[in-house]
Amino acid sequence: MPELPDVEGFRQVLLSCGRGCRVTGVRVRDAGVLRGVSAPRLRSVLEGRRLGTPWRHGKWLFVPVEDGGPARGVAPRREGAAGAEGPVLAFHFGMTGSLRCCARDEAPAPHDRIVFTLDGPRSLRYRDQRKLQGVRLTDAAGVDRICEGLGPDALSVHKPEFRDALAGRRGTVKSELMDQSVIAGLGNLLRDEILWRARVAPRTAARDMDERTLRGVHTAMGRVLKTSVHDRRVPPRRGWLTGRRDDGDPHCPRCGSRLRSGRVSGRRTVWCPVCQP
16 A cells, blocks of 8 residues: 555656656546546646646645646745645545556556656556545645645654644554544554554553653654655565564564564554563
């Protein structure tokens, strides 16, 4: 499932492949990934216009659609809905979505649902096997409505804001980190990795964590995200919990104890009973 590092990677794909490019064609191969917009409407709005500088919040990726005049250069636009003056493409990748930069003449893959042909040698593909989320066409007000339901972005949240977001929450720390309205961008793999790094049991009540524990979780989150964003995924490194969780007989890469597995808020959860008592 795409998590914050994956979506940040898709943002980089857009920056390198599509920013400033004019959309010369939109081929919707499967309208099942469209949300709140028809294929003809998507084509009529996008064709002849340029893709602006994308920004991300949590697992959402937003791309302003600019007029079709000369490219405005590549100076970074201020992130957020206030930077969008017209239509905005909004991507949510669900469990299997991705953005791919391909040659214009490359044959579409079986799960390429939308092909955006650009005015250069490349095309942008929205690829998604399961089609649980998809692509929206909105505006600045629509972006604000989406973001109003999200907590602070996990990559940029500061310690005081992180502490305030979790303070007094009744659920377990894992379930609260799972809630996108609390902290935006964390998926199942990231949550388990962060709590293992911080030596916090996943079923610990969020409201029972003291200041020191909260600081430890925030620090672990920053370090895990920094490496994962660099790799554009949650890396399955053998020195990480992520690199051991799917072993036939998984053991903790830190202390060597046998890992345990269970379900927290309906999601498979892996932890070390020694490191995370």
